[in-house]
Amino acid sequence: MQPGQSVQLPEGAKARRVYLSLRDQISDGRLPDGENLPGExxxxASFGVSRVTVRRALDALSDAGLxxxxxxxxxxxxAQNMAGKAAAMDFNTLMPQLVEMGHSTTARLLSFSYSQAPDFVAQAMGLAAGEKVQIATRVRITDDIPFSHLxxxxxxxxxxxxSEDDLATTPLFKLLxxxxxxxxxxxxxxxxxxxxxxxxEALDVAVGSALLSLKRVVRDVDGNGVEYLSGLYRPxxxxxxxxxxxxxxGSARHWEPAIGQMDEASG
Amino acid sequence: MQPGQSVQLPEGAKARRVYLSLRDQISDGRLPDGENLPGExxxxASFGVSRVTVRRALDALSDAGLxxxxxxxxxxxxAQNMAGKAAAMDFNTLMPQLVEMGHSTTARLLSFSYSQAPDFVAQAMGLAAGEKVQIATRVRITDDIPFSHLxxxxxxxxxxxxSEDDLATTPLFKLLxxxxxxxxxxxxxxxxxxxxxxxxEALDVAVGSALLSLKRVVRDVDGNGVEYLSGLYRPxxxxxxxxxxxxxxGSARHWEPAIGQMDEASG
DNA sequence: CCATCTTGTATTATTTATAATACATGTATT
DNA sequence: AATACATGTATTATAAATAATACAAGATGG
Known part of the structure; x- marks a missing residue:
């Protein structure tokens, strides 16, 4: 029951474009609370479409509660602040950190197999071509809302x-x-x-939604790749x-990440 | 002349879905070089659409040179590695750094005005509501390809x-x-x-393309906001x-950003 | 050479999205 | 109360995407 997927989404191009554009503007804050929206x-006129099309987009937004x-x-x-922005990446653990209390995260294992490493994985990790790897796909969920596809x-x-069960419960870092x-x-x-x-489908968003994409290669002391992560996150x-x-x-002045100072209330 | 905008893009939903899905799989590396693609x-069958639809998606991919x-x-x-991935964010300067030689970057000023700060900007910067700010929008271009909308x-x-001219030539950091x-x-x-x-239109991509979004608040020694940046980047x-x-x-083991070690060949 | 795969091309019908209109109704302002 | 502007509803016509089907032509392997 999240924006996008839930109700009947106008599959067609124009209405969908209007819908997604407005949705992003709302969750962005570009369209703040109140009676802001211009008339249909x-x-x-602004989108260059007919009023019927705008109407369908607005109906979808209304169904989504936006x-x-x-x-x-x-x-x-x-705006309701999307009831989210619940997680942020923590630099210390490289793991998503829930900034709101009482939110637990669970994982669901979607697939699990052993097979040859795809070329781009082998290349990134420095493995021999065709080396066998374990490939696992899982979705992390908080409050019944999936937020990452790893x-x-x-x-x-x-x-x-x-074991396979370990994967569903324990962060891969700890296992390694x-x-x-x-x-x-x-x-x-x-x-x-x-x-x-x-x-x-796995993230319960509409096809064509924007996702944050993160690729991570982890190496051990010998420089051998021990993990390749491809993660997709709901923005x-x-x-x-x-x-x-x-x-x-002076000229040496530069930026440095301020680690260990994650603002708890930053969400 | 980049994927997306350039040629006639299949506006309709289904063909577009197939097109985008395949495009991402190619640029991701999931579909490696060679004669890999299954038949039309x-x-x-795999996408659950007709062959005509697949055909249009493939035509668009072909026009895009993919x-x-x-x-x-x-x-x-x-694959051609998207002929891009030319820029990456440098931690030291917080500015995009071109990793390939011979590529220069220019800026185009799209709009420039003074007006009241939008609510979300005032709040993020800690300004009084309605305080006057300068709002400038510019596009950075490398090799005739726009890559960021700031x-x-x-x-x-x-x-x-x-001055306004300064903005078009000098990074805002330096000006400040x-x-x-x-x-x-x-x-x-x-x-x-x-x-x-x-x-x-400004970034020469298709409407509905995915963009990397970056928001930055810069503060001075007194904690006053001096710059709010909203940037959109072509992935x-x-x-x-x-x-x-x-x-x-031991238990204090954690991650730290390795700054100043930007790998020049990382692109 | 032949069987069989592929892409290229064409035709047709169906479905759907969209547009253009008109009018009714609710809300607020003057 | 009158006016203006908003959403709600309906109708009709046009345009476009899609599906289903058929067949031609190039490529490949036996």
Whole structure:
């Protein structure tokens, strides 16, 4: 029961475009609370579509609870802060940290198998082509709302030291270090992508929604790749927070991440 | 001339879904080079659409140069590594750094005005409601390809110390510090969003494309907000790279950003 | 050479989205 | 009360996407 998927979503292009655009503007804060929305005619003109199309987009927004339409008065935004922004990435543990109390996170294992490492994984981890890896896909859920879709690749030898059940309950980091792996460095790359049919269903969002994409390669002290993570996060449920401080003097003045200072109330 | 906008994009829902899904799989590396693509009939069955629809998606991919169709042989992926990934965020300067040689970046000023700070900006910067700010929107371009769409909010008093022309040429950081502003800390929040009609045109991408979204609040030594940045980045042209190292011992073991070690060949 | 795969091309019908209108009704302002 | 503007509703026509089908032509392997 989240925006997007739940009700009948206007599958067609234009209405969908209007819907998604307005939805993002609302959750962004660009459209604040109150009676802000322009009239349907005005919106139609602004988007270059007919009023019927705008209407369908607004109906979907209304069904999603993001706006409130009153008969002759107008349409006002019900920002409700998306009831989310519940999680943020913590630099100390590289794990999502729930900033609100009472929110627990559970994981659901979607698939689990051993097979040859895809080329891009093998290349990123520095494995031999065709080396066997464990491939696991799981979804993390908080308050019945899924917020991340994670696929991990771990060399088969290392992965044998923990079980399938371990994966569903324990963070992969802990499992690896428990197995005696000496984790030394990691490299993360953050980007954005669109939700495909499969991921959209798992994350309970509309196909074509924007997702935060994170790829992480973890290496041990010998420089061998021990984990490749490909994660997709719902932007309304997850953000990457980066506190930074300006240090140094003169020409050496530069930015440094201010770690260990995660603002608890930053959500 | 980049994927998405350039040619005739299949506006309709189904064909677009197939197109975007395949495009992401290609740029992700999930579909590697060679003659990998299943036949059109197989794709049609797999996506649950007709062959005509798959066909249009493939035509668009072909126009974008991502695949190569041969008459009776099949369709092979031309990964070409998106010819991009040219820029990455540098932690030291908080500015995009071009990792390939010979690429220069220019800026185009889209709009420039002084007006009241929007609520969410005033709140984030800690300004009085309705305080006047300078609002500037500009697009950064490298090799004729736009890769970022930036909107900055600067308190009017501070903004008066530099000109409109300065903005088009000099990074805002330099302008601020030149004005005697004592920059102390910043907070960045990274997420993802969809390209609206306006941004899509400016960045030469299709409406509804995924964009990396970055919001940054910069404060001076007194804790006053001096800059609010809302940036949208093309994921095929820009990534946020984060090298990390595992430090500390025992229970104090944690991650720390490995700054100043940006891998030049990381793109 | 032949069987069988592939992409290329064409036709047709169905479904759906969209647009253009008109009018009724609720709300608020003057 | 009158006016203006908002949403609610309905109708009709146009445009577009999609599906289903058939067949031609190139490529490949036996």
């Amino acid at each position: 005619q005005r919106l139609a 706006i409130e339409k009153r008969a002759g008065s107008g349409t006002k935004v019900r 696929t991990t690749y771990v060399p088969a030898e290392i992965a044998q030291s923990y 270090e428990r197995s005696g792996v000496q984790i030394e460095e990691a490299h993360q790359s953050v980007s954005a992508t669109l939700a495909g049919p499969d991921v959209a 309304d449920m997850f953000r990457l927070e980066m506190p930074l401080s300006r240090v140094g003097q | 009939q197989r794709l049609a 695949i190569e169709k041969r008459a009776g042989s099949g369709t092979k992926v031309r 909107t900055t909010y600067v308190p009017a008093e501070i903004a008066q110390s530099y 510090e030149r004005s005697g502003v004592q920059i102390e800390e910043a907070h960045q929040s990274v997420s993802a969003t969809l390209a609206g009609p306006d941004v899509a 095929d042209m820009f990534r946020l790279e984060m090298p990390l190292s595992r430090v500390g011992q």
